[in-house]
Amino acid sequence: MICTQEATGSNPVCSTKFFIIGSPIYWERPLKSVISFLDNHRLELKNKKVAIFIVCIAQMFGKPTERYIKIRYLRPLEKKVSNLIIESGIFKGWLKTPNFNERDKVKNWVGKLISS
Numbered sequence: 312m313i314c315t316q317e318a319t320g321s322n323p324v325c326s327t328k329f330f331i332i333g334s335p336i337y338w339e340r341p342l343k344s345v346i347s348f349l350d351n352h353r354l355e356l357k358n359k360k361v362a363i364f365i366v367c368i369a370q371m372f373g374k375p376t377e378r379y380i381k382i383r384y385l386r387p388l389e390k391k392v393s394n395l396i397i398e399s400g401i402f403k404g405w406l407k408t409p410n411f412n413e414r415d416k417v418k419n420w421v422g423k424l425i426s427s
Contacts, residue, residue: 329360331424332392335404336367336384349391356392362424363388364400377401398424 332349334341349356365384369376380401389396400420403413 325355327359329362329424330356331362331364331421332388333364333366333400334388336365336369339383341365341384341388345388346391349388353391360395360397361392362398362400363392363396364402364420366402366404368404368406370401370403397427 332345334345363385365380365388367380367384369380369384385399385401389399398420400417402417402420403410405413
């Protein structure tokens with residue numbers, strides 16, 4: 312779908328100016344539903360500001376895995392968005408006990424996005 316004046320009111324993708332799109336990483340790849348969203352809305356997202364993030368436990372292994380995470384997990388999402396991505400983020404997440412430091416990192420990242 313292309314965002315025409317008529318479509319803007321009925322399509323939330325058309326009427327939104329800024330997107331924060333993220334995916335957890337399971338079994339070495341982003342969620343299929345996130346990839347599908349990016350594929351299905353490629354034209355609508357072309358003229359939008361987009362920030363991309365991933366949540367992956369591999370981040371806990373530190374600097375040695377940073378390049379791998381960017382190439383294997385983040386870049387496939389970035390390639391789906393043809394416009395300028397204003398920011399990309401990689402977060403550790405947590406399984407059972409909340410990681411409050413990571414949560415603060417996410418809040419700061421989103422705050423920076425909103426104020427830009």
